Amino acid sequence: MLESSIRKKRQGKEILLMTHIVIGYPTFEDSFQIVKEMVEAGVDLMELQIPFSEPIADGPVILTANQKSLANGSTVQHCVDFAKQAVRSFDIPFLFMTYYNIPFKYGIRSFASMMSDIGLHGAIVPDLPPEEGEEYLQAMGEKNLAPIFIFTPNTSDERMKKIAACGNGFIYCVARKGVTGSETKFTSEFHDYLERCRNATTLPLALGFGVKDKADVDFLTGKVDIAVIGSETIRLVDQKGVKAVGDFVRGLR
């Protein structure tokens, strides 16, 4: 379902944009305003991150946003309500992004049912390799939700194929080693990696980690289906406020 809606959107655009927010950061009201700005500026799909106290794959920007959201009293139920409202208000696919303990404590099956009930399209769980995800994969499959898995430059060709077989919707290709939010140099060596990703799956490819401006998006156009902008919009909100997000997104493509 997510895959076909991505393919449909791609017919009209050379590259799609996926953005990310940490729910409840800086506040729930601001989060909603950021989603609105992003959607109105033409974002094609969005990751809504449910904050977690131990976000080991995230760099300082998203880490701080997770902590501040939790310090403001965000609960999982608040985040579910937020997602429900976002899905009702805006006509783009939304995904949850979170760490495995959140769905695990919620109950994997209940979590998938809840996602399906409120109309989310899938989830990214960066600390859940497919080998640990048997119950999750089954629950997501039953509800027609897309479990988004990750390729990295360290992933072998053989493993990419194995991961792609478990994934759905699209594959999230991490541009480099490291955590979210640091700079990525998009050099020619990078082509080999993208080619390996392309050869391993027929699913659409999203590319994230370090994508921050129009030059990066231009570079990725024609190479992947989706450019992912994560930490950069949080940085922007921190520095220039919620209102700056719309113009930033419009300037990316």
Add this chain to the structure above:
Amino acid sequence: MDSRGYYNGFGGAFIPEILVSTFEELSKAFQEVKNDPGFWQEYKEIMSSYSCRPTPLTFAGNLTRHFGGARIYIKREDLNHTGAHKANNVMGQGLLVQRMGKRRVIAETGAGQHGVATATMAARFGFECTIYMGEVDVARQRPNVFWMERLGAKVVAVKDGTRILKDAINEAFRDWVTNMDTTHYVLGTACGPHPFPEMVTYFQSIIGKEARKQILSLEGKLPARIYACVGGGSNAMGIFSGFMDDPVELVGVEAGGKGLDSGQHASRLCSKDAGIGVAQGYKTYFLQDSDGQMKETHSIAAGLDYVGVSPILSHLKETGRVRFEAATDKEVVESLSLTIQKEGLIPALESSHAFARAYQEASGLSDKDIIIINQSGRGDKDIFTIADAFSDPGWKEFIIQKAEEYHA
């Protein structure tokens, strides 16, 4: 245990994709050394020439008479180089790093013992070294920071989250996902993703192997009970593993902090405040809320102040093979005081948890029974913390005077 490191449903490897190949490499290297009979010999040799192995098993005659029950023996891990059982793990992993051809090591530390041990190992093997330590722990364990820096390590004070051990672990992982090609993460305890729980237990099992041989040679029979403190669980796994198949009761003692009802403790296996969860790469009992967010923990002993616990110990709790108890900060300080006065031994605050529980139970046993307490580390290097715990007036005066000297 299966190939992904599960113990009765606990453990596993919940790792970001970027680290999967690094863990494959580590698991392979560890399997190779485990199957190489020469490796354990090499390990034993370095532990006897560089550290102080085998460490003695000391009969505590005065304490035995004081309680009038079981005969009390103390396994002296405090006599390791750098003053704690941590040396066993770091030297083992150091040999492994050499075999893997990596040149840099990173580690987390709570009390600073594992950090100092890792920095020592790095100096000895010629590795570059970075230690992550929560800002709160940096403040309460400043002398260890001094030694780590003298040993050539870079010490990074972690300012995120609760600024203690778990946050230092997160930060070490963030370094590792960037630098895995050159760097090995020397995890300090029997926690984290597979193969760490198994690997750290393997290196620490030298404690239990020695203790079993020593007690049989001294007394001609096995002990009734063994007591060990449990933070992440590596010293406990180390001594317990030598007696797993024997009719010996194994007692793990967690940090009771200000009491199990206070909410300010670090008891994962004997309080109602913990539940099964997945964080920091493995599944175990965590002190977490109903959403799955980790809670703040408290212990007088920085080394026990941790939200998770070895998945192997969670498994041994479920099977009933190990009994878990908690000792409060107050009980710990009293037991430490008694141990110093009666035996002239100075256990670390962490280790004093095991002593506290053993003292509560010793008089209920007969004089035919033997108990062993694992003194996982020595307390004299924690003089700032222990002097604070005793609220020692002479020490305070000295510190004030010293501060004035620096101001002058």
